[in-house]
Amino acid sequence: MTTLQLRVNGSARTVQLDDPDTPLLYVLRNDLSLTGAHFGCGLGQCGACTVHVDGAAVRSCVVPAASVQGRAVTTIEGLGTPERPDPLQASFIREQAAQCGYCTAGIVMTARALLDRNPKPSEADVRQALAGNLCRCGSHARVLRAIMRVAAPGGRA
Amino acid sequence: MAARKLSRREAIRVGLKAGGVLVVGLTFGGRPLPAAAQTIPDADRFLGKPLALDQVDSFLAIHRDGTLTVFTGKVDIGTGGRIALRQMVAEELDVAPDRIALIEGDTALTPDQARTAGSYGIARGGMQLRQVAATARVALLGLAAPRLGRPVADLEAANGGVRVKGGGASVSFGDLIGDQALGLAVDPKAPLKDPRAFRYIGQSLPRPDIPAKVTGRHTYVTDVKSAGMLHARVIHPPAVGATLRTIDESSIAGIPGARVARIESLVAVVAEREWDAVRGARALKTEWTGGTPLPDHATLHDTMRASAPVRDQVVAKKGDLSALTAPAAGARMLAATYRWPVQTHGTMGPSCGVADVRADSATIWSSTQGPHQYQAVFARILGLPRERVRVVFMDGAGTYGQAGSEDAACEAMLLSRALGRPVRVQWSREDEHGWDPKGPPQLLELRAAVDDGGVVAAWETRAWLPVATANLPGVPLLAPDAAKLAQPQGRSTGLIHQNVDPPYAFANMHATVHWIADAPLRTSAIRAPGKIANTFAVESFTDEIASLARVDPLEFRLKHLANPRGLEVLRTVAGRMGWRPRPSPAPVDPTAAVLTGRGLAYVHYKHDETIVAMGMDVEVERATGRIRVTRVVCAQDCGLVINPDNVRSQVEGNILQTLSRTLHEDVVFDRQRVTSVDWTSYPILTFSEVPQLEIEVIQRLTEAPLGAGEAASAPVPAALGNAVFDATGVRLRTVPFRPARVLAALAGRG
Numbered sequence: 001m002t003t004l005q006l007r008v009n010g011s012a013r014t015v016q017l018d019d020p021d022t023p024l025l026y027v028l029r030n031d032l033s034l035t036g037a038h039f040g041c042g043l044g045q046c047g048a049c050t051v052h053v054d055g056a057a058v059r060s061c062v063v064p065a066a067s068v069q070g071r072a073v074t075t076i077e078g079l080g081t082p083e084r085p086d087p088l089q090a091s092f093i094r095e096q097a098a099q100c101g102y103c104t105a106g107i108v109m110t111a112r113a114l115l116d117r118n119p120k121p122s123e124a125d126v127r128q129a130l131a132g133n134l135c136r137c138g139s140h141a142r143v144l145r146a147i148m149r150v151a152a153p154g155g156r157a
Numbered sequence: 158m159a160a161r162k163l164s165r166r167e168a169i170r171v172g173l174k175a176g177g178v179l180v181v182g183l184t185f186g187g188r189p190l191p192a193a194a195q196t197i198p199d200a201d202r203f204l205g206k207p208l209a210l211d212q213v214d215s216f217l218a219i220h221r222d223g224t225l226t227v228f229t230g231k232v233d234i235g236t237g238g239r240i241a242l243r244q245m246v247a248e249e250l251d252v253a254p255d256r257i258a259l260i261e262g263d264t265a266l267t268p269d270q271a272r273t274a275g276s277y278g279i280a281r282g283g284m285q286l287r288q289v290a291a292t293a294r295v296a297l298l299g300l301a302a303p304r305l306g307r308p309v310a311d312l313e314a315a316n317g318g319v320r321v322k323g324g325g326a327s328v329s330f331g332d333l334i335g336d337q338a339l340g341l342a343v344d345p346k347a348p349l350k351d352p353r354a355f356r357y358i359g360q361s362l363p364r365p366d367i368p369a370k371v372t373g374r375h376t377y378v379t380d381v382k383s384a385g386m387l388h389a390r391v392i393h394p395p396a397v398g399a400t401l402r403t404i405d406e407s408s409i410a411g412i413p414g415a416r417v418a419r420i421e422s423l424v425a426v427v428a429e430r431e432w433d434a435v436r437g438a439r440a441l442k443t444e445w446t447g448g449t450p451l452p453d454h455a456t457l458h459d460t461m462r463a464s465a466p467v468r469d470q471v472v473a474k475k476g477d478l479s480a481l482t483a484p485a486a487g488a489r490m491l492a493a494t495y496r497w498p499v500q501t502h503g504t505m506g507p508s509c510g511v512a513d514v515r516a517d518s519a520t521i522w523s524s525t526q527g528p529h530q531y532q533a534v535f536a537r538i539l540g541l542p543r544e545r546v547r548v549v550f551m552d553g554a555g556t557y558g559q560a561g562s563e564d565a566a567c568e569a570m571l572l573s574r575a576l577g578r579p580v581r582v583q584w585s586r587e588d589e590h591g592w593d594p595k596g597p598p599q600l601l602e603l604r605a606a607v608d609d610g611g612v613v614a615a616w617e618t619r620a621w622l623p624v625a626t627a628n629l630p631g632v633p634l635l636a637p638d639a640a641k642l643a644q645p646q647g648r649s650t651g652l653i654h655q656n657v658d659p660p661y662a663f664a665n666m667h668a669t670v671h672w673i674a675d676a677p678l679r680t681s682a683i684r685a686p687g688k689i690a691n692t693f694a695v696e697s698f699t700d701e702i703a704s705l706a707r708v709d710p711l712e713f714r715l716k717h718l719a720n721p722r723g724l725e726v727l728r729t730v731a732g733r734m735g736w737r738p739r740p741s742p743a744p745v746d747p748t749a750a751v752l753t754g755r756g757l758a759y760v761h762y763k764h765d766e767t768i769v770a771m772g773m774d775v776e777v778e779r780a781t782g783r784i785r786v787t788r789v790v791c792a793q794d795c796g797l798v799i800n801p802d803n804v805r806s807q808v809e810g811n812i813l814q815t816l817s818r819t820l821h822e823d824v825v826f827d828r829q830r831v832t833s834v835d836w837t838s839y840p841i842l843t844f845s846e847v848p849q850l851e852i853e854v855i856q857r858l859t860e861a862p863l864g865a866g867e868a869a870s871a872p873v874p875a876a877l878g879n880a881v882f883d884a885t886g887v888r889l890r891t892v893p894f895r896p897a898r899v900l901a902a903l904a905g906r907g
Contacts, residue, residue: 029380035377035380040506082368082369092367098235099810102377102506105373127845134836134841136555136557138809
């Protein structure tokens with residue numbers, strides 16, 4: 001049994017794992033009940049499980065939990081709430097930029113990481129950043145609009 | 158809306174009194190609207206309520222405080238029914254939509270309004286609810302008349318109550334009936350509200366589930382936890398139809414938390430901790446034998462063409478085809494073959510199901526689009542009375558027909574019965590791509606005779622399609638076959654023969670389906686079943702005829718179409734595109750590296766539902782064969798529109814998903830199994846490819862709603878293929894339009 005000390009959404013969390021190679025996604029969802037990151041492929045191909053590690057968007061399905069000890073992990077739950085969404089999430093709500101919503105949290109986390117390092121990206125930048133986030137319902141156009149709204153002059157990211 | 162919103166923390170107390178009166182008590186806080194049945198705590202207090210389709214109480218409870226609970230068998234699969242259905246009830250009763258709680262797709266609480274499919278959620282399910290609400294309104298006016306001392310004719314429903322018309326004395330619904338059963342049969346003749354008085358229908362009200370979805374708080378079936386639940390990973394065979402011979406349990410001895418569960422060839426690794434089940438399933442050594450060989454992927458359509466049809470079905474027959482067999486002088490003959498591949502639903506979340514099976518009852522949580530349908534299927538498999546099996550719909554990743562949800566749920570169910578504990582089965586990506594039932598392949602051959610005046614003297618469609626089994630209760634599932642439990646066998650496809658015939662007024666037109674027995678892999682309905690491929694063939698061929706006749710493709714369609722609503726959507730698209738009449742293809746510059754073109758397609762979905770016209774602008778890179786769609790313009794007439802923004806969202810989804818299917822998607826298999834089992838081998842549309850979308854939805858306040866979930870997918874491939882032809886002079890007749898295929902076509906090898 002391995003004991004891991006994690007910092008998730010600003011809080012210190014301790015988890016015990018049989019296998020230190022357990023991907024971060026399983027620890028978040030099952031041990032910490034943070035179910036906003038979704039299992040989509042387990043292969044790092046779709047982006048549904050995206051979280052931030054030290055501010056960078058990573059695929060939690062292929063990141064061993066043990067590798068993020070001592071680093072700041074932020075999940076979608078660490079941004080806003082339904083009642084108090086962060087500006088990017090508020091923009092997604094305004095644009096109604098989701099259908100089934102399964103890929104949405106990962107897209108929001110990828111876009112959030114982009115905006116944090118580049119608050120005024122071009123649409124080409126946004127498309128490039130989202131190249132590894134798949135959506136099957138076809139909400140892409142709304143997603144791009146929601147992100148560009150906060151990236152626009154006068155927008156608040 | 159000033160009305161108080163329902164709370165997540167609302168407490169609902171309901172019981173059935175001896176006299177059969179439904180008593181419901183609700184208290185409210187001030188939090189957002191509950192997103193779904195599962196987020197209403199104590200929804201089980203409604204257990205025992207009526208479920209019959211002809212009873213108002215099956216669908217509707219009016220509470221003392223004037224809020225409503227609506228119970229519907231239709232489910233919101235990301236399609237927005239959750240708000241639109243509320244709007245429809247709100248309209249008839251004049252209650253603000255945020256005063257309505259909605260319970261969806263729970264077989265113990267909601268009436269069986271049939272599977273959520275075929276774009277019928279609003280057109281049928283919603284209209285049922287409207288009739289229920291209209292019936293209730295009439296009854297409430299009757300109850301109010303003595304209270305207000307006025308005849309019914311002087312009264313109207315307003316703001317959650319009944320008032321004297323034009324203002325004055327009023328009484329709230331809560332005071333009239335609060336928490337008591339109405340005890341009414343649904344009156345199919347109860348008058349629906351005059352569209353001129355609509356307050357909620359036609360408004361783009363926001364969907365209640367979006368805030369939770371974009372903040373990671375929405376509950377999906379994957380998030381269900383049941384006390385004592387085991388995690389399971391099922392080991393699917395290395396070949397379709399193979400039988401399990403041996404398991405080497407020592408291969409997972411190094412994972413103490415994992416153990417093997419086996420029922421015949423249904424084998425799983427189960428564990429308290431999910432990761433132990435995952436790595437156990439990866440490590441477990443199994444040996445299998447036998448299997449059912451699959452046809453050769455490379456020659457699939459030839460195999461279909463060579464199959465002896467089980468039977469032929471004449472879908473349309475007008476005039477005769479003598480112009481094809483004995484052409485008139487100067488007539489030109491045209492023939493073309495269109496091929497559609499096997500495709501997967503490609504749900505973003507691999508299927509997941511949770512089941513708790515007891516000796517005499519079972520509860521199954523699933524993102525199935527047919528909770529009532531599969532309640533019956535599961536009950537038969539378990540040998541339990543239907544009412545002892547409860548299927549609870551939970552949101553999942555979109556399934557667009559039937560992906561693997563029901564299979565995962567059934568595997569969970571059989572494992573739960575065997576292990577005596579609740580079981581959660583989570584498929585891997587490889588399981589989903591490999592084992593979800595697929596959209597069937599289609600083959601269409603078209604012929605036409607065009608006389609020297611450009612008139613279509615004869616049109617013939619012949620389609621080779623896999624035949625569906627009549628009266629099949631559901632898609633035959635993997636788990637019963639693996640576990641050697643009897644289940645009705647056969648093939649499920651959806652109605653894939655519709656729209657094989659053109660919508661145009663050709664005097665001589667025959668359309669025939671040759672139903673063939675075999676198709677590779679298990680099949681099920683996939684969005685707009687069959688109609689995407691059929692419209693691809695019909696609308697591409699229409700373009701071929703127009704080109705042969707040197708007629709502008711828009712003008713050709715307008716000339717042969719009688720339906721004024723059809724003409725309107727075509728003219729709307731043409732207007733938005735700035736369509737300038739000329740025959741296709743455009744003059745091709747032999748030196749240009751990038752060729753540009755425009756294309757058009759039209760569909761009257763199933764010939765009696767939604768009408769869509771679509772135009773596209775494309776670029777084709779000559780050196781690489783890459784197609785870039787730059788702009789899609791769409792006009793849709795789906796009758797009455799409940800929530801315009803939501804309908805636009807559905808149209809966007811139809812366009813982008815079908816662009817993906819047309820440009821990229823082809824399920825590849827060897828003779829044993831599917832080999833395109835991840836997003837690299839089965840690529841889908843990415844953000845970099847998303848075109849500009851311009852969508853116009855025509856509101857028809859006095860018409861019936863016709864459905865928005867599927868129709869706009871049907872014209873996508875033809876509009877794209879026609880635009881590529883316009884750009885290059887080369888016709889693409891086989892999907893997907895991957896660069897290698899486009900290059901081959903450009904080189905004249907297509």
